[in-house]
Amino acid sequence: MKKVITYGTFDLLHWGHIKLLERAKELGDYLVVAISTDEFNQVKHKEAYHSFEHRKLILEAIRYVDEVIPESDWEQKIQDVQDHDIDIFVMGDDWKGEFDFLKDYCEVVYLPRTNGISTSKIKDDLS
Numbered sequence: 001m002k003k004v005i006t007y008g009t010f011d012l013l014h015w016g017h018i019k020l021l022e023r024a025k026e027l028g029d030y031l032v033v034a035i036s037t038d039e040f041n042q043v044k045h046k047e048a049y050h051s052f053e054h055r056k057l058i059l060e061a062i063r064y065v066d067e068v069i070p071e072s073d074w075e076q077k078i079q080d081v082q083d084h085d086i087d088i089f090v091m092g093d094d095w096k097g098e099f100d101f102l103k104d105y106c107e108v109v110y111l112p113r114t115n116g117i118s119t120s121k122i123k124d125d126l127s
Contacts, residue, residue, distance in 0.1 A: 002028035005080060006090040007071055009036045010055050011048040012122050016114035018062065023111050024090040025064035032084050033059050034071040043073075081105045 006024050010017055010033070025031045036044070038052045048055070052070065059068045069080065081089060081102060089102045093110040102108050 001030055002087045003030045003032065003085055004028035004088045004090055005032040005034060005084065005086045007034045007036075007077070009041060009046060009048055009119075010059055011050055012119045013055075013058055014119070014122060018064075019114045020090075020092065020111060021062060021064040027088050027090065027109065030066045031064055032067045032069060032080075032086065033065050034069050034076075034080060035059060036071045040072050077102060078105055 004024050004027050006020070008017070021031065021033070035052065035055050036046070036048075038048065041048050050058070056068045056070075059065050067084075069084075077089070077099065078101075080086065082105065086106050088107045088109055089099060090109050090111060091099055092113050094113055096110045099108055
């Protein structure tokens with residue numbers, strides 16, 4: 001079985017998130033999604049509308065997602081890859097190069113962002 005992992009806050013879920021999850025799942029058989037805890041979002045100075053528990057519930061209902069785990073710090077990615085026997089790490093291409101250190105542990109794939117949608121755009125449009 002080929003296992004894939006991706007990370008994110010996944011707060012104001014939109015079709016760009018769904019396309020990312022779909023494309024990540026297409027790379028393997030089992031998709032693990034690590035979502036930032038509320039405490040980690042505070043460290044990152046990132047405000048989420050939905051709590052960790054609610055974001056987790058939403059992601060678990062998406063057909064592409066097989067497992068949701070917490071992301072509580074920047075340093076846990078190597079351990080997550082090892083603990084979950086991950087073959088492919090996936091992230092949006094706005095992070096290109098930032099996670100190349102994981103290439104010693106798994107394949108690293110940067111997927112293009114979905115044009116026309118982002119959480120920032122949603123927030124701006126609502127303001």
